[in-house]
Amino acid sequence: MARERDGAKNHQTDVKQVRKTDKNYLAELVELGIALSASQGREELNQKILMAARNFTNADGGSLYLVNREESELHFRIMVNDTLDTFFVSGRETEKPFPPLPLYDDQGRPNYANIATYVALTGKAINIDDAYSAEGFDFTGTRAFDAKTGYRSKSFLTVPLKNTSGVVIGVLQLINARDDAGNVISFDPAIEPIINALASQAAVAIENSRLLVAQRDLMESFVRVLGHAIDAKSPHTAGHCSRVPILARMLAQAAVDDRQGSFSNFYLTDMEWYELDLSAWLHDCGKIVTPDHVMEKATKLETIHNRIHEVRTRFEVLRRDAEIEMLKRKLDGEDADQCEADFAKRVAELETQFAMVADANIGDTELDTDTIFALHDIGEQKWTRYFDRTVGLSWAEHQRLDDGELAELRASGTESLLMDREADIYDGFNRGEVYNLSIPNGTLTSEERQVINDHVVITQDMLAQLPYPKELQRIPAIAGNHHEKMDGSGYPRGLTGDDMGILEKVMVIADIFEALTAVDRPYKRPKTLSECISILADMRDKGQIDSELFELFLTSGTYQEYGRKHLREDQCDDVDIAQFILSAVN
Numbered sequence: 372m373a374r375e376r377d378g379a380k381n382h383q384t385d386v387k388q389v390r391k392t393d394k395n396y397l398a399e400l401v402e403l404g405i406a407l408s409a410s411q412g413r414e415e416l417n418q419k420i421l422m423a424a425r426n427f428t429n430a431d432g433g434s435l436y437l438v439n440r441e442e443s444e445l446h447f448r449i450m451v452n453d454t455l456d457t458f459f460v461s462g463r464e465t466e467k468p469f470p471p472l473p474l475y476d477d478q479g480r481p482n483y484a485n486i487a488t489y490v491a492l493t494g495k496a497i498n499i500d501d502a503y504s505a506e507g508f509d510f511t512g513t514r515a516f517d518a519k520t521g522y523r524s525k526s527f528l529t530v531p532l533k534n535t536s537g538v539v540i541g542v543l544q545l546i547n548a549r550d551d552a553g554n555v556i557s558f559d560p561a562i563e564p565i566i567n568a569l570a571s572q573a574a575v576a577i578e579n580s581r582l583l584v585a586q587r588d589l590m591e592s593f594v595r596v597l598g599h600a601i602d603a604k605s606p607h608t609a610g611h612c613s614r615v616p617i618l619a620r621m622l623a624q625a626a627v628d629d630r631q632g633s634f635s636n637f638y639l640t641d642m643e644w645y646e647l648d649l650s651a652w653l654h655d656c657g658k659i660v661t662p663d664h665v666m667e668k669a670t671k672l673e674t675i676h677n678r679i680h681e682v683r684t685r686f687e688v689l690r691r692d693a694e695i696e697m698l699k700r701k702l703d704g705e706d707a708d709q710c711e712a713d714f715a716k717r718v719a720e721l722e723t724q725f726a727m728v729a730d731a732n733i734g735d736t737e738l739d740t741d742t743i744f745a746l747h748d749i750g751e752q753k754w755t756r757y758f759d760r761t762v763g764l765s766w767a768e769h770q771r772l773d774d775g776e777l778a779e780l781r782a783s784g785t786e787s788l789l790m791d792r793e794a795d796i797y798d799g800f801n802r803g804e805v806y807n808l809s810i811p812n813g814t815l816t817s818e819e820r821q822v823i824n825d826h827v828v829i830t831q832d833m834l835a836q837l838p839y840p841k842e843l844q845r846i847p848a849i850a851g852n853h854h855e856k857m858d859g860s861g862y863p864r865g866l867t868g869d870d871m872g873i874l875e876k877v878m879v880i881a882d883i884f885e886a887l888t889a890v891d892r893p894y895k896r897p898k899t900l901s902e903c904i905s906i907l908a909d910m911r912d913k914g915q916i917d918s919e920l921f922e923l924f925l926t927s928g929t930y931q932e933y934g935r936k937h938l939r940e941d942q943c944d945d946v947d948i949a950q951f952i953l954s955a956v957n
Contacts, residue, residue, distance in 0.1 A: 413580050414460060417449045420573040424543055425451065427569065428528065428562055431547035431555070432457075436472070437577070438491055438540050444471035445491050445542060452546070455522055484509040486529050487542045494539050496530040496567060500557040523547075528558040530566050532574035540577060543570055591649070598652045601659055611885060616651035618933055619874075619881040622920065623647055625927035626873065632926075633919040637873060642842040647874050650849035654878060657829030665800075665819045670732045671807045673814070679732050682804065685788050686725045688754050693717040724749045728789070734814035735895070743809045750789025750805045757783045771797055827854050828863045845872070853878040858914035868917060876917040880924060883907065883916070888938055899944045900934050908951040922952050 421435050432452035436445045447469040450459045459469070472488050475481055482488040486497055486508045502510045502524050513524045526548050532541035543566070548558045598612035623644075626634040639647070664674050672678035697714040701707050731738060731746060760780035761769070771794045772780070791803030800818050801807075810816060815823065831851035839846060852875045855861035857868035861879075868876070887906060890897040898906070904925065911921045924930055925948040934943040 413577075413584070414449075416576055416580055418460075420543065420569070420576070421449055421451060424545055424566055424569055427565055428545055428558060429549045430528070430545040430558075431549055433543070433545045436487055436491070436542040436544070438474075438542075439471070442471070443474045445474060445488055446471045452522075455520055486527060487544055490529045490531050491539050491542050494531045494533060494537070496563060497527070498558050498560060498563060499527040501525050502527055523555070525555050526557045528563070528566065530563075530570045532570050532577065534574050534578045540574055543573065594649055594652045597656055597659070601655055604659070604663065610891065611889060612652060612655055614885050614889075614937060615654060615878075615881050616648055617937070618885055619647060619651040619877050620644075621929050621933060622877050622881060622924060623874065625923055625929050626877070626920070629923060629927070632923065634873075634923065643874075646843050646846060647849065647877075649843070650846045650874070651878065651881070653830070653834060653846065654850040654853050654882065655826065655830065656833055656850075657826035657831075660829055661822060661826050665815070665822050668814050668819065671734050671810050671814045672732050672804060674802055677732075678804065679729060682728060682789065683725065685754055686721055689752065689788070690718055690721050692754065693721070728808060731808050734810065734812070738809070738811050743811075746789070746808050747805060750787055752788040753785040754788060755783070756786050768794070824854070824862050827851055831863075845874070848872070849874050849878055853882040855879065856915040857917055860915065873920070876920050880907070880916055880920055883910070884930070884933075888934075888942060890939060897939070897942055899942045900930060900938070901944050901946045904930065904946050904948070904951060918953065925951060
C-alpha cells in the first residue's frame with residue numbers, strides 16, 4: 372500500500388501529535404539544525420542529512436537526490452545501506468555514480484513512474500509498505516537490483532526537500548524500516564511529520580550551502596576576470612596576474628610539505644589556501660588605472676609610440692642640410708675635395724651622435740654624467756623648420772600653448788635637435804626629449820616610476836574598500852605587500868620582515884621571479900633560471916627577500932618545476948643551487 376501526504380499540510384497538528392509521544396524527536400531536530408549549520412562542505416552536509424533521517428526511522432538504507440533544473444533531472448548524491456555494507460557518494464573517483472533520473476520523458480511528459488521523480492515533481496511524500504505489491508510506480512529497477520545483490524527492498528519512505536519558497540530542490544528516500552529486532556517493517560506514519568521537518572531543515576541548509584558556493588564562485592570569477600582584464604590591458608604583461616598565483620601556490624605548498632626544515636610547523640587551512648589564491652590574483656589590481664604608455668614603456672622616448680624616429684628624422688634633416696651646404700660651396704667655387712671631406716666629417720659626427728642618442732634611448736645600461744652632458748650638447752644643435760607646427764594639433768594641445776608659443780610655432784625658424792618644452796609637461800608627466808633621454812637607469816622617469824609604484828597603493832586602497840569575512844581579512848596585506856622588502860627598503864609602506872607573514876613573503880618572491888622570467892616584457896629579455904636565481908640570491912644577501920623561503924624555493928625544486936611548465940626551453944638551464952644555499956656555503 373502507498374500512502375501519499377503533502378508535506379506542507381497539517382504540519383503543526385502532526386508536530387503537536389508527535390510532541391505528545393516523543394519529546395526527544397524535537398530535541399534531536401534542534402541538534403540536527405545546529406549540526407547542519409556547522410557543516411563544512413556539501414558532502415558532509417548531505418551525509419548528515421541522510422544519517423539523521425535513518426537514525427530517526429531506523430532505516431536500513433537511504434539515498435539523497437538533488438534536482439538539476441537546467442537538465443530536468445534528479446541527480447544522485449549519496450546512498451547508504453547497512454545490510455549491503457555500501458556507502459556511495461557521487462563525485463568520488465573511487466565510487467560509481469548512479470545515472471541521473473529524468474524528470475520528463477522525450478515528449479516532455481512528467482515521469483511519474485519512478486517514485487523519486489514523482490515526489491520531486493509533485494512535492495508530495497510517499498510511504499510504501501511493500502514495493503513489490505505497490506501500484507502506480509515502476510519498481511522493475513528495484514527488483515533487478517535485488518536480484519543482483521540478494522537484497523529485498525520492501526518499505527519505502529520518500530519525501531521532498533522544499534526550500535523556503537516551496538520549490539522542491541531534492542528528494543530524500545529511506546528504505547526498509549526496522550524494528551528493534553532488526554526485522555523489516557513499514558515506516559510508521561507518525562514519523563512522517565518528523566522526517567518532513569527534517570527535510571525542511573535539510574532543504575534550507577542545502578540552499579544556504581548553495582548560496583555560499585555561488586557567492587564564492589561569483590567572487591572567484593570576478594577576481595579572475597579582473598586579473599585577466601589587467602593582463603589583457605597590456606600584451607606585454609599578459610599572463611602575469613595568472614602566473615603569479617600558480618607560483619605562489621607552488622611555493623606555499625613547498626612550505627607546507629617541509630616537515631623537517633624551517634617550516635615544519637607551517638600549514639594552511641582550506642580557507643587560507645583560498646585567501647592566498649584570491650590575494651595572488653588581486654595583487655596587481657591597481658594596475659587597472661595605470662596608463663598603458665607607462666606600463667609598456669620600452670624605451671625612454673616612448674609615449675604612445677617610440678619617438679626615436681622623430682629624432683632620427685631631424686638627424687636626417689641635418690645630414691641633408693650638410694649635403695646642401697657642401698653642394699653650395701662647390702657651386703661657389705670652393706675646393707671640391709675639401710667640401711666633400713668636411714661633409715664626410717659632419718656625416719660621421721651626426722652618425723656618432725645619433726648612435727649615442729639611440730643607445731641611450733634603450734635604457735639597458737646606466738648613463739654616466741659625461742654621457743648625460745653630451746646628450747644635452749647634442750640636443751642644442753639647431754635645424755630649420757619651415758612648416759607651421761600648430762597645424763593638426765588637438766584642442767587640448769592648443770590649450771597647453773600660450774599666445775607667444777603659438778606665434779613662434781606658426782612662423783618658420785630654428786628648433787633644437789632635442790627639445791624640452793613647457794608644453795611637454797602635463798597630466799603629471801614630463802615628456803621632454805632631453806629629460807627622458809637623461810634617465811640614468813631604465814626607461815622610466817621619476818614621475819612614471821612613481822605612477823608604476825602607486826599601483827600598489829591603489830591596490831591596497833581598492834581592496835580595503837571590500838567587506839571581507841573574518842577568514843579573508845588578510846587579503847589586502849597579502850596582495851598589497853608584494854613590493855615590500857625584508858630590510859624595509861620596499862614600498863609603499865616600508866615594512867620589514869618582522870611586519871610580514873609567510874604568505875606575504877611568498878608573494879614577494881613569486882612576483883619577482885615571475886617578472887624576471889616573463890617572456891612578454893618589451894623592455895627586457897627574459898632571463899634564464901640561473902640568472903634569476905643569482906639575482907634572487909643577491910637580494911637575499913642584501914636582506915631584501917626572506918632567506919629561508921628562498922632556500923626552500925631552491926631545495927624543494929619549485930623553481931625547476933615552474934620552469935618546466937611555464938618557461939621556454941632555452942630559459943631552463945642548469946643551476947648549481949649549492950652555491951646559493953648559505954648552510955652549504957658555510
